[in-house]
Amino acid sequence: MHLDSQDNKKRRVGFSCAINGIKSAISSEINIKIHLIATIIVIFVGFLFQISLFEWAILLLTIGSVLSFEMINTAMERAMDYLAPEFHPLVGLVKDLSAGAVFISALTSILVGSIIFLPKIIQLIW
Numbered sequence: 001m002h003l004d005s006q007d008n009k010k011r012r013v014g015f016s017c018a019i020n021g022i023k024s025a026i027s028s029e030i031n032i033k034i035h036l037i038a039t040i041i042v043i044f045v046g047f048l049f050q051i052s053l054f055e056w057a058i059l060l061l062t063i064g065s066v067l068s069f070e071m072i073n074t075a076m077e078r079a080m081d082y083l084a085p086e087f088h089p090l091v092g093l094v095k096d097l098s099a100g101a102v103f104i105s106a107l108t109s110i111l112v113g114s115i116i117f118l119p120k121i122i123q124l125i126w
């Protein structure tokens with residue numbers, strides 16, 4: 001019983017740390033704000049075109065991966081700035097690799113969005 005409540009407390013603390021991280025990222029990172037605005041637009045367009053459950057699943061996975069990569073990239077930048085504030089090619093490479101991961105996920109999300117929405121938009125126009 002005692003262990004159970006300790007586990008629950010740990011879980012609550014872990015959850016509030018995660019919410020803290022998300023709040024901090026949203027308030028300080030312009031890129032996250034841009035991704036969130038894009039997410040709201042994409043979700044709105046998804047409802048507009050009444051996309052299928054399968055398309056929603058793919059879209060939500062893509063949105064989740066972009067936001068997650070952006071947050072990991074932010075964490076990486078902060079950690080490098082704290083641990084290695086001086087200029088060093090390796091620090092630059094770590095930041096570039098991390099930014100590259102965001103770029104790949106953003107590019108993938110554009111492709112996924114195009115595959116889902118372009119045929120519907122073309123059908124609407126013609």
Ligand SMILES: Nc1ncnc2c1ncn2[C@@H]1O[C@H](COP(=O)(O)OP(=O)(O)OP(=O)(O)O)[C@@H](O)[C@H]1O
Pocket residue numbers: 077084085086087088089090091092093095096099
């Ligand atoms: N300490 C460093 N040593 C070498 N190159 C660095 C260093 N800091 C940054 N760079 C280079 O500058 C680029 C941008 O780094 P920076 O930390 O400014 O990230 P950012 O993408 O501008 O993010 P933010 O605006 O959120 O800080 C890195 O990808 C890297 O190529």
